[in-house]
Amino acid sequence: MTINIKRGEELVSYEIEEKNLTLLQVLTQIKTEVDSSLSFSSGCRSSVCGSCAMRVNGREVLACAYKPSEGDLIEPLRNVPVLRDLVVDMDKAYGFNKIAKAWGLPTSKSISVSPQDAKQNELQSDCILCGSCYSACPVYSVNSEFIGPFALTRSWKYVSDLRQSDISSTIAAVQTSGIYDCTLCGECVPVCPQGIAPKQDIVMLKNKSGVLGYMDPSFASSFGGGLTF
Amino acid sequence: MIDVLVVGAGGAGLVAALSAKERGASVRVLTKTYPTRSQTCMAQGGINAALSNSGEDSIKSHYENTLKSAHGIADEKMIEKLCNEGVEAVKWLDSIGVPFSRNEDGSIAQRRLGGASAARACYAQDYTGLKILHTLYDQCNANEIEMLSDRFLLELIVNEGTVGGAVVLNLKTGEVENHEAKSVILATGGYSRIYGNNSTNAVGTTGDGIAVALRAGAKLSDMEFVQFHPTALKNSSILISESARGEGGYLLNKDKERFTNELAPRDEVSRAIVDEMAKGGEVYIDIRHLGEEFIDHQLPQERKLAKLYENVDPAFELIPIKPVAHYTMGGIEVDAESQTSIKGLFAAGECANHKVHGANRLGGNSLLELIVFGREAGTNAANLAIENMESPTNGYAGRDLKKCILELQDPACKIDFYTKRDELCEQFYENVGIKRNHKMLTEALGYLERLRDDLPLMGVRDTNLIYNTELVEFLEFKNMTEIANAVVLGAIKREESRGAHYRDDNPNENQEFQTNTIYYKNGDELCVTLMK
Ligand SMILES: Cc1cc2nc3c(=O)[nH]c(=O)nc-3n(C[C@H](O)[C@H](O)[C@H](O)COP(=O)(O)OP(=O)(O)OC[C@H]3O[C@@H](n4cnc5c(N)ncnc54)[C@H](O)[C@@H]3O)c2cc1C
Ligand code: SF4
Ligand code: SF4
Ligand code: FES
Numbered sequence: 005m006t007i008n009i010k011r012g013e014e015l016v017s018y019e020i021e022e023k024n025l026t027l028l029q030v031l032t033q034i035k036t037e038v039d040s041s042l043s044f045s046s047g048c049r050s051s052v053c054g055s056c057a058m059r060v061n062g063r064e065v066l067a068c069a070y071k072p073s074e075g076d077l078i079e080p081l082r083n084v085p086v087l088r089d090l091v092v093d094m095d096k097a098y099g100f101n102k103i104a105k106a107w108g109l110p111t112s113k114s115i116s117v118s119p120q121d122a123k124q125n126e127l128q129s130d131c132i133l134c135g136s137c138y139s140a141c142p143v144y145s146v147n148s149e150f151i152g153p154f155a156l157t158r159s160w161k162y163v164s165d166l167r168q169s170d171i172s173s174t175i176a177a178v179q180t181s182g183i184y185d186c187t188l189c190g191e192c193v194p195v196c197p198q199g200i201a202p203k204q205d206i207v208m209l210k211n212k213s214g215v216l217g218y219m220d221p222s223f224a225s226s227f228g229g230g231l232t233f
Numbered sequence: 234m235i236d237v238l239v240v241g242a243g244g245a246g247l248v249a250a251l252s253a254k255e256r257g258a259s260v261r262v263l264t265k266t267y268p269t270r271s272q273t274c275m276a277q278g279g280i281n282a283a284l285s286n287s288g289e290d291s292i293k294s295h296y297e298n299t300l301k302s303a304h305g306i307a308d309e310k311m312i313e314k315l316c317n318e319g320v321e322a323v324k325w326l327d328s329i330g331v332p333f334s335r336n337e338d339g340s341i342a343q344r345r346l347g348g349a350s351a352a353r354a355c356y357a358q359d360y361t362g363l364k365i366l367h368t369l370y371d372q373c374n375a376n377e378i379e380m381l382s383d384r385f386l387l388e389l390i391v392n393e394g395t396v397g398g399a400v401v402l403n404l405k406t407g408e409v410e411n412h413e414a415k416s417v418i419l420a421t422g423g424y425s426r427i428y429g430n431n432s433t434n435a436v437g438t439t440g441d442g443i444a445v446a447l448r449a450g451a452k453l454s455d456m457e458f459v460q461f462h463p464t465a466l467k468n469s470s471i472l473i474s475e476s477a478r479g480e481g482g483y484l485l486n487k488d489k490e491r492f493t494n495e496l497a498p499r500d501e502v503s504r505a506i507v508d509e510m511a512k513g514g515e516v517y518i519d520i521r522h523l524g525e526e527f528i529d530h531q532l533p534q535e536r537k538l539a540k541l542y543e544n545v546d547p548a549f550e551l552i553p554i555k556p557v558a559h560y561t562m563g564g565i566e567v568d569a570e571s572q573t574s575i576k577g578l579f580a581a582g583e584c585a586n587h588k589v590h591g592a593n594r595l596g597g598n599s600l601l602e603l604i605v606f607g608r609e610a611g612t613n614a615a616n617l618a619i620e621n622m623e624s625p626t627n628g629y630a631g632r633d634l635k636k637c638i639l640e641l642q643d644p645a646c647k648i649d650f651y652t653k654r655d656e657l658c659e660q661f662y663e664n665v666g667i668k669r670n671h672k673m674l675t676e677a678l679g680y681l682e683r684l685r686d687d688l689p690l691m692g693v694r695d696t697n698l699i700y701n702t703e704l705v706e707f708l709e710f711k712n713m714t715e716i717a718n719a720v721v722l723g724a725i726k727r728e729e730s731r732g733a734h735y736r737d738d739n740p741n742e743n744q745e746f747q748t749n750t751i752y753y754k755n756g757d758e759l760c761v762t763l764m765k
Pocket of ligand 4: 049
């Protein structure tokens with residue numbers, strides 16, 4: 005079977021044996037047996053480290069969880085600089101976790117959380133930072149400073165955590181280039197290997213912001229002037 | 234110059250960085266991947282602490298269980314510290330937002346792992362390591378800790394027995410960078426990948442930091458002790474968690490008959506499996522009788538991965554397995570302050586030997602070790618740096634490392650190192666694995682000597698320096714050969730069986746060897762002695 009790998013400007017075809025391997029195993033085989041210069045990232049082989057996200061036929065997958073088929077087109081993630089072949093530079097993307105202030109402030113009181121309450125943000129904390137959602141999000145083509153799906157999911161993870169007594173700085177941090185820049189298109193949802201729905205978490209953050217008195221700027225401006233009679 | 238340089242951004246590295254920062258030091262973290270991609274994310278089972286949330290437990294029982302598993306070569310004071318501080322360590326993780334699974338009463342849920350007398354392992358579904366690592370990463374962001382990724386540790390800067398920083402390869406630019414610092418903490422993880430694909434570990438777990446420390450003059454200890462996990466998927470070496478056996482899974486031989494007590498310690502079960510495999514034929518784990526619902530609830534990752542890699546559905550079929558390298562007890566020798574034999578150089582996590590695991594590690598104790606000794610290393614490294622006003626370093630005095638790297642490039646190299654790497658790993662699985670004896674070990678040693686002679690004929694064919702992963706793998710391979718040398722020499726020296734180190738020519742424990750093995754470099758030669 006033939007697979008095609010985008011390497012810089014070039015598209016390179018590789019003939020591979022059909023042995024029911026994962027894409028990551030196939031790439032490793034190409035690297036160690038055919039062309040040692042092929043570059044890609046990997047780590048755990050078990051879909052938990054988030055190293056091996058790439059696009060196959062235009063859709064984000066984890067190479068360690070995907071079995072290739074005839075004619076597949078393998079490309080690096082979008083919206084991030086390509087360092088080489090399938091390796092991308094995630095520095096700026098991961099930096100949005102910091103911009104979103106997606107963290108908890110340590111609490112000293114002894115904490116009691118029921119199993120039901122723990123379910124609140126269990127799914128959000130399954131995120132492996134693979135960047136698939138970031139790659140799929142169309143907003144980056146118009147706004148490269150958009151905080152983006154995984155960082156906003158991470159923000160909601162802390163905002164919705166019952167152990168957190170003060171979420172004000174995290175909520176304040178996602179107001180600019182954050183929740184209101186999301187068009188709720190939902191592209192980030194089906195590509196998440198962990199079944200997380202960043203779009204949903206963004207809606208939750210919007211609601212919470214509303215409750216705390218923040219206003220959607222586009223909403224405010226569309227009524228601009230109309231309220232001053 | 235910064236105060237504390239941390240190399241490695243798994244659980245141990247990030248805790249060390251947070252502690253050093255809290256103490257008031259300036260901190261920089263370097264890692265060859267990205268922090269959240271470190272192997273710590275793979276831990277599923279849990280982290281031990283005697284909280285007594287899910288049944289009666291005590292720090293004393295935790296201590297006793299750990300000591301027993303260590304088979305006489307642990308440091309009792311260090312185990313005491315590990316167990317004493319465990320409770321507080323887990324409470325701290327809770328306070329910074331680790332989403333632990335919960336009991337009905339709101340307390341952190343705990344489950345029982347092998348060798349534990351109580352339900353002691355705190356867990357977050359089967360994502361314990363992932364959720365701890367990501368929470369630590371978020372805290373590093375909150376505390377403005379500088380984390381630089383894609384930096385591969387090449388050598389340490391050491392002048393007159395004192396560390397002064399590290400030299401790394403920036404994978405993005407291909408440039409060699411010097412990072413000077415008043416103290417350095419190594420937190421680079423273990424070396425199970427010397428067994429290659431016969432290991433549950435992440436691909437980069439090649440013992441780099443340990444090899445670098447050895448070259449810089451630090452001592453290592455207990456390198457021959459490698460824990461094999463009895464149940465990994467046969468083709469991919471993906472871990473099938475212990476709970477599969479703990480909850481009633483059976484091990485079956487080629488005749489589909491049970492052949493051992495599934496609940497015995499990991500090393501005993503591994504040996505029983507190897508004996509069955511030696512008779513020819515496969516070994517399986519059977520969890521069909523546990524039911525689909527149970528499997529989906531308790532072992533969801535395993536079901537998914539067995540389908541993906543082995544084409545079997547554990548709910549309806551037998552899973553082919555084999556024992557593979559899982560955790561390495563040996564590492565850089567440290568004192569009670571987590572300092573190595575080089576002044577200002579500290580180590581924490583799986584790369585260090587704090588002598589809490591001895592000859593065999595208990596499940597759930599290594600995640601705990603990352604927190605307790607990561608903190609110890611971070612605080613002490615910060616204290617030392619803050620006391621040290623003037624810069625201790627005269628820069629890197631060794632070979633020109635950029636030149637060395639360029640010299641490794643050889644598009645026409647005669648011997649393919651990938652082939653040799655596979656050979657080395659197979660050699661080690663066969664001869665320095667679950668069962669060893671003098672004959673097997675000397676065969677492996679002979680192989681290593683020939684390999685070292687061949688090394689100059691190997692090289693990196695890819696001459697582009699930007700993100701050259703072939704170069705990274707070659708550097709890792711070179712580190713692996715040094716680590717492998719220590720492992721086999723220690724295993725030869727230790728003419729007895731103890732914990733994970735089993736010699737069928739000396740199947741019993743021998744009082745004479747009830748001590749730690751110490752390794753150090755004398756010129757090019759690796760010396761091995763028993764600690765007095
Ligand atoms: C499948 C699996 C399941 C496990 N389950 C459990 C469990 O349930 N409970 C438990 O207690 N333990 C468990 N363990 C063991 C535990 O996960 C590890 O011992 C622990 O995570 C090691 O952490 P660390 O911080 O020392 O190193 P790691 O997490 O391995 O991190 C090493 C860091 O060093 C960096 N590094 C390495 N080499 C270099 C270099 N040359 N240059 C720069 N940076 C470098 C890496 O990039 C990484 O950031 C499990 C292990 C595995 C593999
Ligand atoms: S829903 Fe929002 S975050 Fe998700 S892809 Fe669309 S615009 Fe991006
Ligand atoms: S939310 Fe999902 S797709 Fe996005 S980074 Fe996390 S795991 Fe990947
Ligand atoms: S290798 Fe870790 S997610 Fe694929």
